[in-house]
Amino acid sequence: MAPSSSTPSDKEVMARTLRKTRAFANWSPMALSLLLASSRLCWHARGDSLSAPAKSPEIFVIVTGHAVQFETSPQGIRLHWALRGPGQLLGFIGMLAFEESRREYVANDEVVAVHMPGQLFFDLLDSDPGRWKDLGRMLLQQEREQIDLVLGQIVGELSRRLASTVKQLAALHGIRASSESATHLRLTQKDLAGLLRVSRQSVNKELTAWDAAGVIKLKFNAIVILDEAALTRISCAAALSDGGHAA
Template identity: 25%
Template sequence: MESQLHRYRPQLETTSWFRGLPAALRDYMVSHARLVHLKKGQVLYCCGDQADGLYAVLEGALAIGTVGVDGKEALLAVLGPTAWIGEISLFDRLPRPHDATAVGRVVLLYVPEAALLGLLDSTPAYWRDLALLMAQRLRLSFKNAEALTLLPAAQRLANRLLMIAEGYDGLNATRRTIKISQDSLAAMASLSRQTTNQLLKRLESQQVIALRFGEIAILDVERLRAASVGDVDRAQP
């Protein structure tokens, strides 16, 4: 198991937050971790569950969101390698604030809470390193809220695609192929499925993206960025 964990170490180092941790903290987290495997649709944890530690996505992706009493889904993000989750409950000791569900087959690095708290009790300075992860996620939440409130539909959709492609401002690795359904993307951008499809088709006709079964390929990041701020001229081929 240890050799398997260390096989993923270079991948973990690609994320700015983990790479910036003190070497001793990185070594400790990997040495006290274990792998968790999920099947498609399997729930890692639900909103209201008791916290049990930190997780990092190594393979696949997790859908982060909640489901209301009326069955309506609020999808916040789809996080792939090598995003970390779970730090909020580590700080406030309250239950999980959202659901985390496997989009497909998922492999996770799991660092148990007991191991983390033991280290943090002996080295309180490490709390700041974990706080940086939470601050990064908080800034992203503010940015998402502003986009949903202020941007028109076309910019909102392009902004969300760009955010995913660029790794949620460093929360996970950048990617040029986004494995996401149009229904999920519509939920994340607070748009109807029909509007989402129309806007994606427009971006495809401009050769900004390519639509494939279950995924969206980003063909031109700079023009997608232009579309996200409403620069129609730069977004054109």
Template identity: 25%
Template sequence: MLGTSSQAHGKAKKRAAAPVMPWGVRKSLLSAANEVGLKSREVLFHAGDAGDGCYFLRDGVVKAAVVAKDGQERLLAVLGPGSLIGELSMFDDQSRSATISALKPCRLLHMSKGSFFRLADANPPVYREALKILTRRLRQTNDSVVAQGTVSVAGRVARAFASLAQGLGEGRANGTILLTNKISQNDIAGMAGVARENASRAINDLLRDGILTREDSFYVIARPDDLEDMAEI
């Protein structure tokens, strides 16, 4: 994924890794899908759009975001290759819950709602794999809720950086992880669920302690294992 070495990701990669879909199921899904390309910053769909199917991200990185009442964009997640996108709307017939846009050029496979259910009805293992994905999303939501009440602001900010490392991380020979897109303090605050001022203080503490560093306008996770320790619930 993005050329990131297992050594560079350390425990952060193990915690965030997506389940691997069996090849037979994946092959069936891919054969019924149409390829879609996105340029950097191009929007795949907006929050509130009707859900016409789901997408499988083959290459590239996308972000999921919403616009808050104050008009500011709030970053929810960064998703890398192997991610399934838009499946919730396909199952519950509700509108899209977030805006998905490309952080890098992307190749995706789109499967319409009708195609998915026809395929799944004929191949029940597809439903089992979909349930695994939805269960994983629910566990992540549960972790986030628990973190809100039990993890310090610094820990929640560390969790945000650990999550970003999965989608944007570029592992390097010295064991550090470069986040290859510019990330703002507002982005971190949105992912961590804290006020921007609190996120700013926590980021400065991480920089002072050497867990994070900066290279030009980019963050570097200098000590991934220490960051992961902070992120644990």
């Protein structure tokens, strides 16, 4: 009988995830071991808050799944802001104690995440300035991607904004079995409407038309992109109709 493959332990999964994350790539084995010794691997069902169980500030790295980032203003207004996926580091801004707004991360589907104690994380960063540099570069890249996405959500007609948003979310968080297969994006129409600040009915009308045209395939809580080139043409055509000019 062939020996059965062993299931990796939580610590092995956490170590493997962090090693693949840019901010931790150059950490020494000792520093990483100290962090992992106080960290935990957690599973979150859809709708769960990643930070709800924490008694003290934590830093998160998503292993699998996606979380919706919400921003709550000092006036109590809660808005969708972005979709965060595997390999992204979350919770850092909250550790800086900015009072202008508060960030919350809610599981958009089943999420597995590494939970790290925030204070220990900062102490280990302070012990090696190079770690701060690596973290800064990673966070700047993450925020640049999110700013590009948000800009696409707020400018122009809904068709362009929606096409741009679906394209960028698919590039960041989509899943495909191979380079030849369609891209699957786990995201509800309600979530898309929240990101775009429009009604769910408006989003459904656009997506239904794209489905009928064979550009996408609508599934339960997901969108399958069948024709990426057509999706690009929709965004470009809408952009031109907003007042742009072809080269």
